[in-house]
Amino acid sequence: MSTFDNNGRPSGPRAAAAPPAIRALSPGPAPPRPRAWLWPAIILGLLGGQVALSAIMIYVASSDPSFAVEPDYYQRAVRWDQHSRGAELAASVAIAGATADGEREARFTIREADGRLLRGAAVTVVAFHHGRAAQRRQATLTETNEGVYAARLPLLRAGLWEFRLTIQRDGRARHCTLVEDVAPASGRR
Helix, strand or coil: CCEECCCCCEECCCCCCHHHHHHHHCCCCCCCCCCCCHHHHHHHHHHHHHHHHHHHHHHHHHCCCCCCCCCCHHHHHHCHHHHHHHHHCEEEEEEEEECCCCCEEEEEEEECCCCCECCCCEEEEEEEEHHHCCCCEEEEEEEEECCEEEEEECCCCCEEEEEEEEEEECCEEEEEEEEEEECCCCCCC
16 A cells, blocks of 8 residues: 655655656656768768869869870871871971060971972971970961971970971972970060
8 A cells, every 4th residue: 555745755665666767757858869860971971072073183184284185196197108208308497586476487498308498389387385285376388488488486485396397289298297496485484
């Protein structure tokens, strides 16, 4: 039989055991639960970081001005025999000092295999600095003297330049490639 005190609480021999049971059933602060969103957030964060790093690397790789893809590479390889006929020609280049607008006159002397100057040809040039091969300059050369063809080109950078000449004469196209170490323009480094 249960007895109660004046406040309505159980009393007697069983009263000592009752309070712990009552305390255990009473509402209190809940124990901390693990956050269910933490691991998915970590995984999504790592995947997002990988996508961001990949995008940055693609941008850096594609915006490098030193990188260049050779235009018409396959066609040039197929026509290598035609290109090698240009070895019949001997060419040299002389680069003048820079003008006020930064352009420089490039003079090409072209000789046949037997040493005679090549006259009356239609000559074009593609010029590029080896450090910036994607920035190509093209020009049509005019014959200034017998066997000497010239054009003004914006050769602003010092260093190795490649000049690819295409020489058309008598219905025949020949190619010649020159590599020249161009000195800095006056007043430039």
